[in-house]
Amino acid sequence: KAGVTQTPRYLIKTRGQQVTLSCSPISGHRSVSWYQQTPGQGLQFLFEYFSETQRNKGNFPGRFSGRQFSNSRSEMNVSTLELGDSALYLCASSPRLTSYNEQFFGPGTRLTVL
Amino acid sequence: SQQGEEDPQALSIQEGENATMNCSYKTSINNLQWYRQNSGRGLVHLILIRSNEREKHSGRLRVTLDTSKKSSSLLITASRAADTASYFCATDASGSNYKLTFGKGTLLTVNP
Numbered sequence: 306k307a308g309v310t311q312t313p314r315y316l317i318k319t320r321g322q323q324v325t326l327s328c329s330p331i332s333g334h335r336s337v338s339w340y341q342q343t344p345g346q347g348l349q350f351l352f353e354y355f356s357e358t359q360r361n362k363g364n365f366p367g368r369f370s371g372r373q374f375s376n377s378r379s380e381m382n383v384s385t386l387e388l389g390d391s392a393l394y395l396c397a398s399s400p401r402l403t404s405y406n407e408q409f410f411g412p413g414t415r416l417t418v419l
Numbered sequence: 420s421q422q423g424e425e426d427p428q429a430l431s432i433q434e435g436e437n438a439t440m441n442c443s444y445k446t447s448i449n450n451l452q453w454y455r456q457n458s459g460r461g462l463v464h465l466i467l468i469r470s471n472e473r474e475k476h477s478g479r480l481r482v483t484l485d486t487s488k489k490s491s492s493l494l495i496t497a498s499r500a501a502d503t504a505s506y507f508c509a510t511d512a513s514g515s516n517y518k519l520t521f522g523k524g525t526l527l528t529v530n531p
């Protein structure tokens with residue numbers, strides 16, 4: 306099976322702009338999670354989707370939003386970008402066949418906000 | 420605050436030596452997982468240990484879990500230069516509702 310894919314891989318934006326990142330999970334995986342990784346804060350959970358429903362959300366401002374489509378692909382959007390939003394954004398998928406929460410990660414999107 | 424906290428933050432060893440990394444956490448868990456990340460890329464799942472397990476092996480990896488002390492350790496035996504990476508523990512906390520909480524990781528450098 307193909308792995309989790311994320312597009313774009315690199316992105317440069319300026320403050321105040323908005324950005325949309327895309328994630329395609331492993332075929333058959335219905336759960337998609339998003340994480341933000343920065344040197345200072347490490348890996349932080351953004352949100353998780355399953356069958357188009359957001360089931361959990363991390364402690365991020367409302368500028369961060371996401372959605373999942375019927376084919377399980379997911380997008381996350383960040384509006385009114387701030388310098389502190391520069392980070393590696395990681396998407397992970399999981400089959401959710403059991404309660405065990407093994408995540409399969411994509412390569413990430415490196416976002417730089419100038 | 421981070422659920423998992425790895426120790427040490429950085430570890431440098433020679434090829435062939437063993438590497439041990441520790442993780443402490445704060446709340447009850449369903450399971451604890453270890454991941455590896457090479458140089459700012461995506462994370463790779465290494466091993467998952469359930470809360471009712473005490474030890475698990477996978478190839479050169481050995482993971483222990485002590486729920487009474489809320490701690491876990493990852494042992495990599497006979498390390499190789501290719502093991503150079505950051506290693507993260509992640510907890511699936513009881514009642515966490517579909518999320519993993521990661522520690523800040525241990526940067527392992529294996530010198531040839």
